[in-house]
């Protein structure tokens with residue numbers, strides 16, 4: 001299939017291109033000026049220069065395609081540069097979906113996230129509204145909601161490399177975030193899912209009509225408590241780490257002061273989503289796709305060394 005991919009140059013997108021090419025598809029990528037060198041398998045991809053806000057470039061990316069994948073997303077807004085959750089996670093989806101229908105591209109895969117909801121953080125809310133828009137359209141859609149995605153980011157950043165650089169390597173204790181009054185009652189867990197398992201689910205669903213109109217949660221095989229996440233990442237880096245309780249409310253108050261500075265490692269909303277936890281049982285989903293999901297273990301974290 002000829003597949004228009006929006007968001008093909010980032011962490012997950014780079015693996016999506018690998019998987020599409022390996023499955024014999026022909027990707028067409030919308031690539032922002034300056035990101036051309038990040039395109040993998042450039043010789044196998046049709047590349048259209050432009051931003052998701054550029055209607056003409058979106059239409060050009062979709063031309064000759066049989067399907068579209070919307071994978072663009074951000075974790076932090078920079079409103080003075082027009083980088084907002086609404087622009088990139090809702091308006092962009094709407095634009096691609098509408099232009100897809102006008103161009104006769106009916107198959108549409110949407111990258112969402114586990115935990116999206118109305119009245120959540122702007123990240124969660126815009127993704128939730130984008131899901132609703134797609135579900136109410138005439139398209140043959142499939143929506144994917146991964147938990148935290150991990151895997152070698154190949155020079156980019158993902159959750160574990162960010163934790164390694166910002167919590168494990170600095171010579172200070174790592175925070176055991178908790179909500180409420182104590183870590184024993186206010187702890188949380190996550191089910192990190194490997195990037196290759198996520199992109200494989202996308203590629204297997206692409207030509208499969210039985211996955212039309214479905215929303216799949218993609219969680220890794222284990223719910224790992226936050227202190228264990230820290231310990232496993234530290235062990236993968238060959239370190240041991242002292243972990244001390246850190247009330248999320250207090251850290252959130254500090255984060256909210258620094259929210260507007262891009263150098264500050266975490267926003268208040270990111271902390272809110274972190275302490276909500278991010279787990280789920282996707283064993284049936286992966287079994288249906290014929291995928292054996294990778295565990296969050298030393299072997300699969302070896303890229304952190």
Ligand SMILES: NC(=O)c1ccc[n+]([C@@H]2O[C@H](COP(=O)([O-])OP(=O)(O)OC[C@H]3O[C@@H](n4cnc5c(N)ncnc54)[C@H](OP(=O)(O)O)[C@@H]3O)[C@@H](O)[C@H]2O)c1
Nearest residue numbers: 007008009010011012032035051052071072073113148149
């Ligand atoms: N990573 C996770 O743990 C995780 C978990 C759940 C869901 N997700 C979702 O998965 C998707 C990919 O995440 P990721 O971690 O791979 O993010 P990423 O590495 O930051 O990649 C984001 C992609 O979006 C593109 N993009 C950003 N702004 C754009 C714009 N204005 N116009 C066109 N393209 C633009 C980026 O292009 P450039 O290369 O030019 O910046 C890049 O290709 C997102 O929707 C995210 O919400 C991720």
